[in-house]
Amino acid sequence: MSMFDKVKRLGPGLVTGAADDDPSGIATYSQAGAQFGKSLMWTMTLCYPLMVAVQLASARVGRVTGRGLGNSLGKIMPRWLVILLIGLLFIANTINVGADLAAMGEASSLVVGGWTHGFTIFFAILSLLLQLFVPYHRYVNILKWLTLILFAYIALIFMVKVDWHAAATGLVIPTIVGAGAVTTVVAIFGTTISPYLFFWQAAQEVEDLDQSDEREPLKKKPTQAPDALSRIRWDTFVGMAVSSIVALAIILGTATTLHAAGKTDIQSAADAAQALKPVAGNLAFAVFSLGIIGTGLLAVPVLAGSSAYGICEIGGWNASLEHKPMRAKAFYAVITLGMLFGLAINWSPVSPMKALFWSAVINGVVAVPVLIGLMIVVSKQSIMGEFVASTSLKFFGWLATGVMGAAAVAMVVFPG
Template identity: 65%
Template sequence: MNPEKANGKPGLIRQLGPGLITGAADDDPSGIATYSQAGAQFGFGLLWTLVLTYPLMTAVQLVSARIGRVTDAGLARNMAKILPGWIVTGLVALLFVANTINIGADLAAMGAAAELVVGAGDHVFTAIFAIVSLLLQVFVPYHRYAGILKWLTLVLLAYVALVLMVHVDWAQVGWGLVWPSIAGVSAITTVVAIFGTTISPYLFFWQSSQEVEEVDRDEAKHALNDAPDEAAGEFRRINFDTFAGMAVSNLVALAIMIGTAATLHASGKTDIATAADAASALKPVAGQFAFLLFSLGIIGTGMLAIPVLAGSTAYAIGESRGWKTGLESKPLEAKGFYAVIAISTLLGIGIDWSPIDPIKALFWSAVINGVVAVPIMAVMMIVVSRRSTMGEYTASLRLRFFGWAATAVMAAAAVAMVAM
């Protein structure tokens, strides 16, 4: 029997795709920096935030995947049906700015991590990583590229391995997971940052559009509004894929926070600003191998996140403008789509070579993301609840509850972020 198939149903591994890649891309170098700061500064005290965000981020990503799979149209295209064009254009423009800054910060972190390992050449490595990522997106067909991204998620195991290498007080970990603790303004700021880096707009656009890609490349699949007989199997796949992908995202984030809490916080090293700072600080505390694992994890997660950031921007702009989009398309067939990917990536390199402080830029990127996420999530909830759009596949009461709860939490986080 084919191990990937049983009773005519795809095996578990084959069901993993857009949700897994989306969840793994959430742990980009910028996210690693945030989780490292949380662990180094507050020890195990903020682990509960990742327990709280899991059901919320899962609900939001389920909504985005459901919209794409049912309508065979990406999130931006569905938004354009219910919002005035100028509002969609404004939201997409802010997404472009935030994602480009994030790309620049991630590339800078990857270059800094490579320099830590090799000893020199951070700017050179930054450019190499960006160009390799760009070439893969432009010249490798989606069905192959998606496979590359799926296997690249294995790099996240480096952070799980890190936890297994260091001494951890598991009783304190258990307490940190279940007992909310916020001490001071800096802790509130970090909590807001965790929410902002965990529930990010680029992930909404990416997963929704990847579901459309899955339909477009497989002749056996159709928009569920046109093929109700496919619905049960597809919703099972989406649920499994998304729950698993978000679990991977949050488990890796927990591993980073636990690892840095058990090493850096325990040794008094709390002044972590970047992912590279965390890697460098680990070397004298946890040893050379832990340092290498952390550094290589930064590079690997960056190679996974850069195409998701650039691709989500291209999907959002292309769909809102009515362009042909899709990584399965050849460059000459979707010139505007690939132009956005190239511009986003090249501007990211420019940020690294410019006098702009990537940490300050990343802060403003987080602010933009936090503000933009709220109206986008609200519109997503409206779309997924509309029978005129979703037909008989509107979201369940439970999904709507958690989706609106996530929207409310992000609204509160955005208000706190702006206030602080």
């Protein structure tokens, strides 16, 4: 198979990985680099195999069963617990949508000037219209092209003078100095392994099934398994690699510039962009700002969409970006409400950083039971048939669950 054919096979995994580096994630990675330099780069080395395992498990559930993650969780958990978890997912996602839209508005205002809230409203309307009126088979191509924006952050590290020896040390030697570093490590885990990504990738595998009359869930047509599972592995390994490399580029870029210059007080992605301007120049500032806007356009629909998939799966309602709004009223209603509530946060008296903190807390709480449920589902023969998870997938999946459980405990012990 040629490299061009391999690139064409990239889909849900690539989009999911790229959406992981949303403006809120950019803020977290920027804070890590600005405050602690290169010393926390090892977190991404640890996260990569865990991300791959969790997203492989999520994709496998969707492709094997032909159902989303919410539906599968409902087979092993009490209905009230699934409803609670997905309700909390909606709240956390909505806060993230609001924070991402605000960051996009701030970045646009920094670059071209103008009313920040005006840009925020524009991006919210643009994203909502695309989700409402562009069918999935076209919309997914838009999302795939938007992933190219992430290369702006990789370009950033070639604009500054990097100490590669120190970077390599930070990448492989775990270092934590003080409670502040512990909090940042927890934040990195929380923003990198987030529940909305599990629901989204499983749902996109189901969406892809519906795009072809020949494709069937693997439980019904196991002969399709070799090609399907090979494609999922390639897609997920590449998607999570893109996510991790970009996160490392942001940490390294801000460590080399902001940390070295003593600019450690970074409260948002837009703060990082603005702080870069006098330190690294106008080009670095423009590249960083462009990345915020592009990744926001990619991540906002993933956040809003994952909530809608989860809610509609447990409600038994139509859930597909391929359907027109009148065929999936509940699905698009949830997306619209998520966008509207997210916008409302920007006009509320709640501090954006405070809102993001509580979003991280909710994600940390939700991630653990969802991961436990996911690992039980993917290991259960009555659900997965002959396509239960391999030993290595179970090992890394349960390891990810343990790490997220430890992160949730650390969040309580080191709250700020």
